[in-house]
Amino acid sequence: MEVTARTRVAGVIGDPVRHSLSPVMQNAAFEAAGLDWVYVAFEVPRGSGARAVAAMGELAIAGLNVTMPHKAAAASACDELSAAAARLRSVNTVVLREDGTLYGDSTDGEGLVRSLAEEGVELEGRLVLVIGAGGAARAIVPSLDHAGARVTVSARRPEAADEAVVLTGGATAAYEQLGDAVVEADVVVNATPLGMAGEPPPFDPDRLEPRHTVVDLVYDPAQTPLIEAAAARGSRAVGGLGMLVHQGALAFTLWTGEEAPLDAMREAASRALTERS
Numbered sequence: 001m002e003v004t005a006r007t008r009v010a011g012v013i014g015d016p017v018r019h020s021l022s023p024v025m026q027n028a029a030f031e032a033a034g035l036d037w038v039y040v041a042f043e044v045p046r047g048s049g050a051r052a053v054a055a056m057g058e059l060a061i062a063g064l065n066v067t068m069p070h071k072a073a074a075a076s077a078c079d080e081l082s083a084a085a086a087r088l089r090s091v092n093t094v095v096l097r098e099d100g101t102l103y104g105d106s107t108d109g110e111g112l113v114r115s116l117a118e119e120g121v122e123l124e125g126r127l128v129l130v131i132g133a134g135g136a137a138r139a140i141v142p143s144l145d146h147a148g149a150r151v152t153v154s155a156r157r158p159e160a161a162d163e164a165v166v167l168t169g170g171a172t173a174a175y176e177q178l179g180d181a182v183v184e185a186d187v188v189v190n191a192t193p194l195g196m197a198g199e200p201p202p203f204d205p206d207r208l209e210p211r212h213t214v215v216d217l218v219y220d221p222a223q224t225p226l227i228e229a230a231a232a233r234g235s236r237a238v239g240g241l242g243m244l245v246h247q248g249a250l251a252f253t254l255w256t257g258e259e260a261p262l263d264a265m266r267e268a269a270s271r272a273l274t275e276r277s
Protein backbone atom coordinates (compact mmCIF):
# COMPACT_ATOMS: atom_id res chain seq x y z
CA MET A 1 0.00 0.00 0.00
CA GLU A 2 1.35 3.42 -0.95
CA VAL A 3 0.75 6.24 1.52
CA THR A 4 0.12 9.49 -0.34
CA ALA A 5 -1.09 12.97 0.49
CA ARG A 6 -4.63 11.70 0.04
CA THR A 7 -4.38 8.77 2.45
CA ARG A 8 -6.85 9.02 5.32
CA VAL A 9 -5.48 8.58 8.82
CA ALA A 10 -6.86 6.64 11.77
CA GLY A 11 -5.09 5.52 14.91
CA VAL A 12 -5.06 4.63 18.58
CA ILE A 13 -4.16 6.89 21.50
CA GLY A 14 -2.94 5.43 24.77
CA ASP A 15 -0.12 5.29 27.28
CA PRO A 16 1.35 2.71 27.04
CA VAL A 17 0.39 2.00 23.44
CA ARG A 18 3.38 0.28 21.84
CA HIS A 19 1.97 -3.18 22.70
CA SER A 20 -1.29 -2.51 20.82
CA LEU A 21 -2.39 -5.01 18.18
CA SER A 22 -4.78 -2.48 16.62
CA PRO A 23 -2.31 -1.05 14.04
CA VAL A 24 -1.57 -4.52 12.62
CA MET A 25 -5.26 -5.49 12.66
CA GLN A 26 -6.71 -2.26 11.24
CA ASN A 27 -4.04 -1.85 8.53
CA ALA A 28 -4.78 -5.44 7.42
CA ALA A 29 -8.47 -4.49 7.34
CA PHE A 30 -7.88 -1.35 5.23
CA GLU A 31 -5.76 -3.35 2.82
CA ALA A 32 -8.28 -6.20 2.53
CA ALA A 33 -11.08 -3.69 1.96
CA GLY A 34 -9.01 -1.80 -0.66
CA LEU A 35 -9.23 1.46 1.30
CA ASP A 36 -6.62 4.20 1.07
CA TRP A 37 -6.36 4.50 4.86
CA VAL A 38 -3.50 4.07 7.30
CA TYR A 39 -3.61 3.37 11.05
CA VAL A 40 -0.92 4.46 13.51
CA ALA A 41 -0.30 4.40 17.26
CA PHE A 42 -0.01 7.74 19.09
CA GLU A 43 1.60 7.65 22.51
CA VAL A 44 -0.36 10.35 24.32
CA PRO A 45 0.56 10.96 27.96
CA ARG A 46 -2.00 10.90 30.77
CA GLY A 47 -3.76 14.25 31.00
CA SER A 48 -3.55 14.95 27.25
CA GLY A 49 -6.27 12.56 26.01
CA ALA A 50 -9.04 15.13 25.64
CA ARG A 51 -6.74 17.54 23.76
CA ALA A 52 -5.61 14.74 21.42
CA VAL A 53 -9.21 13.85 20.60
CA ALA A 54 -10.17 17.50 20.14
CA ALA A 55 -7.27 17.85 17.65
CA MET A 56 -8.79 15.23 15.32
CA GLY A 57 -10.65 17.96 13.45
CA GLU A 58 -7.55 20.12 12.94
CA LEU A 59 -5.49 17.18 11.67
CA ALA A 60 -8.36 15.50 9.79
CA ILE A 61 -7.78 12.26 11.69
CA ALA A 62 -10.83 10.32 10.57
CA GLY A 63 -11.03 7.85 13.43
CA LEU A 64 -9.40 6.98 16.71
CA ASN A 65 -9.40 4.08 19.08
CA VAL A 66 -8.84 5.06 22.67
CA THR A 67 -7.18 2.94 25.29
CA MET A 68 -5.91 3.40 28.86
CA PRO A 69 -5.80 5.95 30.43
CA HIS A 70 -7.84 8.17 28.09
CA LYS A 71 -11.26 6.52 27.77
CA ALA A 72 -13.12 8.92 30.10
CA ALA A 73 -11.28 12.04 28.88
CA ALA A 74 -12.04 11.09 25.27
CA ALA A 75 -15.74 10.76 26.13
CA SER A 76 -15.73 14.28 27.54
CA ALA A 77 -14.18 15.61 24.31
CA CYS A 78 -16.91 14.16 22.05
CA ASP A 79 -19.92 16.16 20.82
CA GLU A 80 -22.19 13.12 20.86
CA LEU A 81 -21.99 9.69 22.47
CA SER A 82 -23.68 6.38 21.69
CA ALA A 83 -26.04 5.08 24.37
CA ALA A 84 -23.38 2.58 25.49
CA ALA A 85 -20.68 5.25 25.76
CA ALA A 86 -22.99 7.72 27.50
CA ARG A 87 -23.89 5.07 30.09
CA LEU A 88 -20.21 4.31 30.76
CA ARG A 89 -18.90 7.88 30.28
CA SER A 90 -16.12 6.10 28.43
CA VAL A 91 -15.26 5.62 24.74
CA ASN A 92 -12.90 3.33 22.88
CA THR A 93 -13.79 4.65 19.42
CA VAL A 94 -14.11 8.22 18.10
CA VAL A 95 -15.37 9.20 14.66
CA LEU A 96 -14.70 12.57 13.01
CA ARG A 97 -17.94 13.21 11.15
CA GLU A 98 -18.21 15.19 7.93
CA ASP A 99 -19.65 18.21 9.72
CA GLY A 100 -16.55 18.27 11.96
CA THR A 101 -18.28 16.95 15.08
CA LEU A 102 -16.89 14.05 17.12
CA TYR A 103 -18.96 10.94 17.84
CA GLY A 104 -17.84 8.52 20.56
CA ASP A 105 -18.80 4.89 21.03
CA SER A 106 -17.82 2.00 23.26
CA THR A 107 -17.57 -1.17 21.17
CA ASP A 108 -16.10 -3.62 23.74
CA GLY A 109 -19.43 -4.92 25.05
CA GLU A 110 -20.97 -5.49 21.63
CA GLY A 111 -17.60 -6.90 20.50
CA LEU A 112 -17.80 -9.61 23.18
CA VAL A 113 -21.44 -10.41 22.39
CA ARG A 114 -20.63 -10.77 18.67
CA SER A 115 -17.61 -12.94 19.35
CA LEU A 116 -19.71 -15.25 21.54
CA ALA A 117 -22.42 -15.40 18.86
CA GLU A 118 -19.74 -16.33 16.33
CA GLU A 119 -18.62 -19.15 18.65
CA GLY A 120 -22.23 -20.34 18.92
CA VAL A 121 -22.48 -19.45 22.63
CA GLU A 122 -26.13 -18.89 23.54
CA LEU A 123 -26.74 -15.97 25.94
CA GLU A 124 -30.53 -15.63 26.00
CA GLY A 125 -31.81 -16.66 29.44
CA ARG A 126 -28.45 -18.01 30.54
CA LEU A 127 -26.73 -17.17 33.81
CA VAL A 128 -23.48 -15.32 33.07
CA LEU A 129 -21.01 -14.74 35.90
CA VAL A 130 -18.59 -11.86 35.29
CA ILE A 131 -15.50 -11.93 37.53
CA GLY A 132 -13.95 -8.48 38.06
CA ALA A 133 -15.56 -5.06 37.89
CA GLY A 134 -13.08 -2.84 36.05
CA GLY A 135 -13.46 -1.03 32.74
CA ALA A 136 -13.93 -4.18 30.65
CA ALA A 137 -16.50 -5.66 33.05
CA ARG A 138 -18.49 -2.42 33.13
CA ALA A 139 -18.47 -2.35 29.33
CA ILE A 140 -19.64 -5.94 28.85
CA VAL A 141 -22.28 -6.20 31.59
CA PRO A 142 -24.92 -3.99 29.86
CA SER A 143 -24.28 -5.70 26.49
CA LEU A 144 -24.66 -9.18 28.01
CA ASP A 145 -27.83 -8.00 29.74
CA HIS A 146 -29.13 -6.54 26.46
CA ALA A 147 -28.41 -9.88 24.75
CA GLY A 148 -30.82 -11.54 27.19
CA ALA A 149 -28.35 -13.01 29.70
CA ARG A 150 -28.97 -12.97 33.44
CA VAL A 151 -25.78 -11.31 34.68
CA THR A 152 -24.07 -11.69 38.05
CA VAL A 153 -20.86 -9.81 38.91
CA SER A 154 -18.33 -10.85 41.53
CA ALA A 155 -15.29 -8.71 42.36
CA ARG A 156 -12.83 -8.43 45.21
CA ARG A 157 -14.22 -4.94 45.91
CA PRO A 158 -17.98 -5.44 46.44
CA GLU A 159 -18.71 -1.74 45.84
CA ALA A 160 -17.16 -2.02 42.36
CA ALA A 161 -19.36 -5.05 41.61
CA ASP A 162 -22.43 -3.03 42.73
CA GLU A 163 -21.45 -0.21 40.36
CA ALA A 164 -20.98 -2.62 37.45
CA VAL A 165 -24.50 -4.06 37.71
CA VAL A 166 -26.36 -0.97 38.81
CA LEU A 167 -27.89 -0.14 35.43
CA THR A 168 -28.89 -3.67 34.51
CA GLY A 169 -30.86 -4.99 37.46
CA GLY A 170 -28.29 -7.79 37.61
CA ALA A 171 -27.06 -9.37 40.83
CA THR A 172 -23.73 -9.57 42.61
CA ALA A 173 -22.13 -12.63 44.18
CA ALA A 174 -19.82 -12.69 47.20
CA TYR A 175 -16.20 -12.93 46.08
CA GLU A 176 -15.42 -15.16 49.05
CA GLN A 177 -17.89 -17.73 47.67
CA LEU A 178 -16.85 -17.36 44.04
CA GLY A 179 -16.60 -21.13 43.56
CA ASP A 180 -20.30 -21.54 44.39
CA ALA A 181 -21.24 -18.79 41.93
CA VAL A 182 -19.18 -20.57 39.26
CA VAL A 183 -21.09 -23.81 39.85
CA GLU A 184 -24.41 -21.97 39.49
CA ALA A 185 -23.40 -20.15 36.27
CA ASP A 186 -23.76 -21.32 32.67
CA VAL A 187 -21.11 -18.95 31.32
CA VAL A 188 -18.12 -17.72 33.37
CA VAL A 189 -16.35 -14.59 32.09
CA ASN A 190 -12.99 -13.66 33.60
CA ALA A 191 -12.69 -9.86 33.29
CA THR A 192 -9.57 -9.58 35.47
CA PRO A 193 -6.04 -9.29 34.02
CA LEU A 194 -4.83 -12.32 36.02
CA GLY A 195 -4.23 -14.46 32.94
CA MET A 196 -1.92 -11.86 31.38
CA ALA A 197 0.66 -12.60 34.05
CA GLY A 198 0.03 -16.34 33.84
CA GLU A 199 -1.83 -16.30 37.15
CA PRO A 200 -4.61 -18.79 37.87
CA PRO A 201 -8.28 -17.73 38.22
CA PRO A 202 -9.47 -16.65 41.69
CA PHE A 203 -11.52 -19.84 42.17
CA ASP A 204 -10.80 -23.54 42.19
CA PRO A 205 -10.96 -24.65 38.53
CA ASP A 206 -12.07 -28.10 39.74
CA ARG A 207 -15.50 -26.49 40.18
CA LEU A 208 -15.79 -26.25 36.36
CA GLU A 209 -17.88 -28.83 34.53
CA PRO A 210 -18.30 -29.76 30.87
CA ARG A 211 -21.61 -27.84 30.74
CA HIS A 212 -19.78 -24.54 31.43
CA THR A 213 -18.62 -22.05 28.84
CA VAL A 214 -15.55 -20.24 30.14
CA VAL A 215 -14.43 -16.94 28.63
CA ASP A 216 -11.16 -15.17 29.42
CA LEU A 217 -11.04 -11.61 28.09
CA VAL A 218 -7.24 -11.82 28.03
CA TYR A 219 -5.89 -12.56 24.54
CA ASP A 220 -2.14 -12.40 25.24
CA PRO A 221 -1.29 -15.12 26.03
CA ALA A 222 -3.99 -17.06 24.18
CA GLN A 223 -3.57 -20.00 26.57
CA THR A 224 -4.16 -18.50 30.02
CA PRO A 225 -4.21 -20.79 33.06
CA LEU A 226 -8.02 -20.40 33.13
CA ILE A 227 -8.38 -21.38 29.46
CA GLU A 228 -6.10 -24.38 30.02
CA ALA A 229 -7.98 -25.44 33.17
CA ALA A 230 -11.36 -25.08 31.43
CA ALA A 231 -10.23 -27.22 28.50
CA ALA A 232 -8.81 -29.84 30.90
CA ARG A 233 -12.16 -30.00 32.73
CA GLY A 234 -14.04 -30.46 29.45
CA SER A 235 -15.62 -26.99 29.56
CA ARG A 236 -15.94 -24.91 26.43
CA ALA A 237 -13.09 -22.35 26.49
CA VAL A 238 -13.18 -19.01 24.63
CA GLY A 239 -10.23 -16.58 24.69
CA GLY A 240 -10.28 -12.80 24.25
CA LEU A 241 -9.07 -12.61 20.64
CA GLY A 242 -12.59 -12.76 19.19
CA MET A 243 -13.67 -9.81 21.34
CA LEU A 244 -10.60 -7.84 20.25
CA VAL A 245 -11.36 -8.52 16.59
CA HIS A 246 -15.06 -7.67 16.86
CA GLN A 247 -14.58 -4.45 18.84
CA GLY A 248 -12.10 -3.42 16.16
CA ALA A 249 -14.46 -4.45 13.38
CA LEU A 250 -17.23 -2.30 14.86
CA ALA A 251 -14.81 0.66 14.96
CA PHE A 252 -13.76 0.02 11.35
CA THR A 253 -17.40 0.19 10.25
CA LEU A 254 -18.06 3.34 12.28
CA TRP A 255 -15.13 5.10 10.55
CA THR A 256 -15.47 3.81 7.00
CA GLY A 257 -19.16 2.92 6.70
CA GLU A 258 -18.08 -0.44 5.27
CA GLU A 259 -18.41 -3.98 6.50
CA ALA A 260 -15.23 -5.09 8.23
CA PRO A 261 -13.10 -7.88 6.71
CA LEU A 262 -13.20 -10.03 9.84
CA ASP A 263 -11.04 -12.86 8.55
CA ALA A 264 -8.21 -10.53 7.56
CA MET A 265 -8.37 -8.81 10.94
CA ARG A 266 -8.37 -12.06 12.90
CA GLU A 267 -5.51 -13.48 10.87
CA ALA A 268 -3.38 -10.36 11.26
CA ALA A 269 -3.96 -10.12 15.02
CA SER A 270 -3.37 -13.80 15.53
CA ARG A 271 -0.15 -13.75 13.47
CA ALA A 272 1.16 -10.77 15.44
CA LEU A 273 0.42 -12.57 18.71
CA THR A 274 2.22 -15.71 17.55
CA GLU A 275 5.25 -13.69 16.44
CA ARG A 276 5.34 -12.02 19.83
CA SER A 277 5.33 -15.22 21.87
Ligand code: NAP
Binds near residue numbers: 136160218241245
Ligand atom coordinates in the same frame (compact mmCIF):
# COMPACT_ATOMS: atom_id res chain seq x y z
P1 NAP B 1 -9.20 -2.85 34.98
O1 NAP B 1 -10.09 -1.70 34.70
O2 NAP B 1 -7.87 -2.61 35.61
O3 NAP B 1 -10.06 -3.88 35.91
C1 NAP B 1 -9.50 -5.10 36.33
C2 NAP B 1 -10.46 -5.82 37.28
O4 NAP B 1 -9.81 -7.00 37.72
C3 NAP B 1 -10.81 -5.02 38.53
O5 NAP B 1 -12.06 -5.41 39.00
C4 NAP B 1 -9.71 -5.48 39.50
O6 NAP B 1 -10.04 -5.33 40.86
C5 NAP B 1 -9.66 -6.95 39.15
N1 NAP B 1 -8.39 -7.54 39.54
C6 NAP B 1 -7.14 -7.13 39.18
N2 NAP B 1 -6.21 -7.93 39.75
C7 NAP B 1 -6.90 -8.85 40.48
C8 NAP B 1 -6.50 -9.92 41.32
N3 NAP B 1 -5.20 -10.21 41.51
N4 NAP B 1 -7.47 -10.64 41.92
C9 NAP B 1 -8.77 -10.35 41.74
N5 NAP B 1 -9.21 -9.33 40.97
C10 NAP B 1 -8.28 -8.59 40.34
O7 NAP B 1 -8.89 -3.66 33.65
P2 NAP B 1 -9.90 -3.85 32.41
O8 NAP B 1 -9.71 -2.74 31.47
O9 NAP B 1 -11.25 -4.12 32.96
O10 NAP B 1 -9.28 -5.15 31.71
C11 NAP B 1 -9.36 -6.43 32.31
C12 NAP B 1 -8.75 -7.46 31.37
O11 NAP B 1 -9.55 -7.58 30.21
C13 NAP B 1 -7.34 -7.06 30.89
O12 NAP B 1 -6.51 -8.19 30.94
C14 NAP B 1 -7.54 -6.65 29.46
O13 NAP B 1 -6.42 -6.96 28.65
C15 NAP B 1 -8.74 -7.50 29.06
N6 NAP B 1 -9.51 -6.87 27.98
C16 NAP B 1 -9.64 -7.55 26.81
C17 NAP B 1 -10.36 -6.98 25.78
C18 NAP B 1 -10.50 -7.75 24.49
O14 NAP B 1 -10.81 -7.12 23.47
N7 NAP B 1 -10.33 -9.05 24.51
C19 NAP B 1 -10.94 -5.73 25.92
C20 NAP B 1 -10.81 -5.06 27.14
C21 NAP B 1 -10.06 -5.64 28.17
P3 NAP B 1 -9.68 -3.95 41.63
O15 NAP B 1 -10.57 -2.90 41.03
O16 NAP B 1 -9.99 -4.26 43.03
O17 NAP B 1 -8.23 -3.68 41.36
